Amino acid sequence: MAGRICKARGNCSPEVLETVVEIAVSISSYSRGDRKMGALFVVGDEDRVMEKSTPLILDPLAGHPREAKDIRDANVQGTIRELAKLDGAFIISADGYVLSAARYIEASYRNINLPMGFGSRHMAAASISRETNAVAVVVSESDGVVRIFDGGELVAEILTGIWELDKIKPRISGKYEKIIERDLGLTLIMKKNEEHS
Numbered sequence: 001m002a003g004r005i006c007k008a009r010g011n012c013s014p015e016v017l018e019t020v021v022e023i024a025v026s027i028s029s030y031s032r033g034d035r036k037m038g039a040l041f042v043v044g045d046e047d048r049v050m051e052k053s054t055p056l057i058l059d060p061l062a063g064h065p066r067e068a069k070d071i072r073d074a075n076v077q078g079t080i081r082e083l084a085k086l087d088g089a090f091i092i093s094a095d096g097y098v099l100s101a102a103r104y105i106e107a108s109y110r111n112i113n114l115p116m117g118f119g120s121r122h123m124a125a126a127s128i129s130r131e132t133n134a135v136a137v138v139v140s141e142s143d144g145v146v147r148i149f150d151g152g153e154l155v156a157e158i159l160t161g162i163w164e165l166d167k168i169k170p171r172i173s174g175k176y177e178k179i180i181e182r183d184l185g186l187t188l189i190m191k192k193n194e195e196h197s
Helices: 002-009 014-030 044-049 074-083 120-131
Strands: 039-043 053-055 089-092 098-105 135-139 146-150 151-159 176-180 186-191
Touching: 014 074, 014 089, 014 135, 014 151, 039 120, 039 146, 044 053, 044 089, 074 089, 074 135, 089 120, 098 120, 120 135, 120 151
Parallel strands: 039 089
Antiparallel strands: 039 135, 053 098, 089 098, 135 146, 146 151, 151 186, 176 186
16 A cells, blocks of 8 residues: 555655654544644655654753664654654655654645545645645544545555445545455555546
């Protein structure tokens, strides 16, 4: 999945995107019942993303050396899961370092076509992925679905847990494929088109 998305436009490392998705899925799995959490990760094109965002609070990752913020490090992943309780986006460099947390993404609704019911986190993800060469990963606070945006479009949805799969209506527009990983308790729904096939 990550390889297909990154290969389509050459805007990310499959290893980095896959790691971000794994973290997003773990946040989604943890976010059940009364403890609902959402999150937004923006991966790649970090200079432009930083220009189009601003800190919501004092950045909890500021001042730490770059090598201490490698997304592949289990301690960093644990820190991200804790910081996901804060509002705002995580900015991840194309090579896999968490550059900033709790950032407000300056989103524009122009030329963005989101399904009804999506909130500001999804709008920010679609907008930043359209205005930059970044990929955005959202953990939806309302339904726990992990969604991936590229080029302003929803290109993948990952459902965690037990679902009545025949009753699920994907939010992806156009043709898609459904991949079920029963052992992992995941369902991947991915857009089919020239860019993402």
